[in-house]
Amino acid sequence: MKRITLFLSLLLLLLIGVLTGCGAKESSGESENKKRESYIDQIxxxxxxxxxxxxxxxxxxxxxxxxxxxxxxxxxxxxxxxxxxxxxxxxxxxxxxxxxxxxxxxxxxxxxxxxxxxxxxxxxxxxxxxxxxxKVAIQLLVKDSSDIQSIDDLKGKKVIVTKGTTADIFFTKNYPDIELEKYDQVTESFQALKDDRGAAYVNDNLLLFDLARETPGFKVVNEKLEDPSxxxxxxxxxxxxxxxxxxxxxxxxxxxxxxxxxxxxxxxxxxxxxxxxxxxxxxxxxxx
Incomplete structure (x- = not known):
């Protein structure tokens, strides 16, 4: 009788554990659903x-x-x-x-x-x-008088980038020997090119197209430094x-x-x- 009672007690505890676990999973699932829905609701x-x-x-x-x-x-x-x-x-x-x-x-x-x-x-x-x-690609912006036609022509020259851009990341990773002039803003970077603080300004081509159109005396070099992203x-x-x-x-x-x-x-x-x-x-x- 004692063995039967012990067995039934263990079985009851096991069932309680299973039910509690299921409840916890359901509660966790409900919380996760609420979490997924909450951000839009919060906005x-x-x-x-x-x-x-x-x-x-x-x-x-x-x-x-x-x-x-x-x-x-x-x-x-x-x-x-x-x-x-x-x-x-x-x-x-x-x-x-x-x-x-x-x-x-x-x-x-x-x-x-x-x-x-x-x-x-x-x-x-x-x-x-x-x-x-x-979609965008990285290209070079230079003055019309520049003889730079590709990235190979930048050896030994300073290149202007805007901090945190893909151009900054690209040159830091792939061309550590090229000296970078870094600025916080696009306007500062472009002004640096105007002031000849670098041979080229590198950024997304969609931005450079507009800068070249708006400012006589500058051109975008045809070469794309990477595939479009x-x-x-x-x-x-x-x-x-x-x-x-x-x-x-x-x-x-x-x-x-x-x-x-x-x-x-x-x-x-x-x-x-x-x-x-x-x-x-x-x-x-x-x-x-």
């Missing part, structure tokens, strides 16, 4: 989304003559805000520099980075990217809720042709003959 509750943008990088993000944020990415950010919160004015724009985009996400200063951020393997270790909206919004590592929402939003905008509308409005004139077809720079859908 809606505060009725505001904070987006990191550039203020000195036309035609993508800049301050216009009225003192207002303007550009391709600004318009895209406003549309995202409108579709998420019902009013494009419910966005708080946070000016960022290339080097502080990731720290701003990691420290929750912004919900989303929409500031010409090229997707790289190194950056993917620190943040998560949504599907892209543009995607530019995409970035979210804090693990924020699948916002990442998924943005991907679904981009899918909808692509079906509307909205990105091509923004291209015509902000990029077509800026790129001129450097871009023959919008499909050469606009990405609609996942990166292939």
């Amino acid at each position: 809606k509750k505060k009725d505001k989304i904070t987006i990191g943008i550039f203020t000195d990088k036309p035609p993508f993000g800049y301050v216009n003559e009225k003192g207002e944020n303007d550009g391709f990415e600004i318009a895209l950010a406003k549309r995202i805000t409108k579709d998420l919160l019902g009013d494009e004015n419910q966005v708080e724009f946070i000016p960022v520099e290339p080097a502080n985009r990731i720290p701003y996400l990691q420290s929750d200063k912004v919900d989303l980075i929409l500031a010409n951020m090229t997707v790289t393997d190194e950056r993917k270790e620190a943040v998560d990217f949504t599907n892209p909206y543009l 995607p530019i995409a919004p970035a979210v804090k590592k693990g924020n699948k809720d916002l990442e998924t929402w943005v991907n679904e939003e981009f899918e909808k905008l692509s079906k509307e042709g909205y990105l091509l509308e923004l291209y015509d409005q902000y990029l077509k004139e800026a790129f001129g003959d450097n871009v023959k077809n919008p499909a050469d720079v606009i990405v609609e859908g996942e990166w292939k």
Whole structure:
């Protein structure tokens, strides 16, 4: 009888453990579901989304003559805000520099980075990217009088980069023998080239096309230093809720042709003959 009683007691304890475990798993699953749903809910509750943008990088993000944020990415950010919160004015724009985009996400200063951020393997270790909206390659901007025709001509010369850009990362990693002149902002970097503090300014070609068009006496060297890479919004590592929402939003905008509308409005004139077809720079859908 004692053995039977002991056996039944052990069996009861085992059943309680199994049920408790199942309950814990269900509770954990429910918490995880709530966690996945909570970030969008949190944005809606505060009725505001904070987006990191550039203020000195036309035609993508800049301050216009009225003192207002303007550009391709600004318009895209406003549309995202409108579709998420019902009013494009419910966005708080946070000016960022290339080097502080990731720290701003990691420290929750912004919900989303929409500031010409090229997707790289190194950056993917620190943040998560949504599907892209543009593709870009690194090229050289030089004065018209320069005889530089390729990266091989930079040996023994100083090269200007903006801190934290893919150009900065590319040269630091692949060409440690080339001396870099580093600046925080695009405007500072371009001014350094004007002042002959370096033989070339290296950055995303989409930016350089506009600088060359707007400023007589400068040209973009034809050579692409790397294969084209995607530019995409970035979210804090693990924020699948916002990442998924943005991907679904981009899918909808692509079906509307909205990105091509923004291209015509902000990029077509800026790129001129450097871009023959919008499909050469606009990405609609996942990166292939």
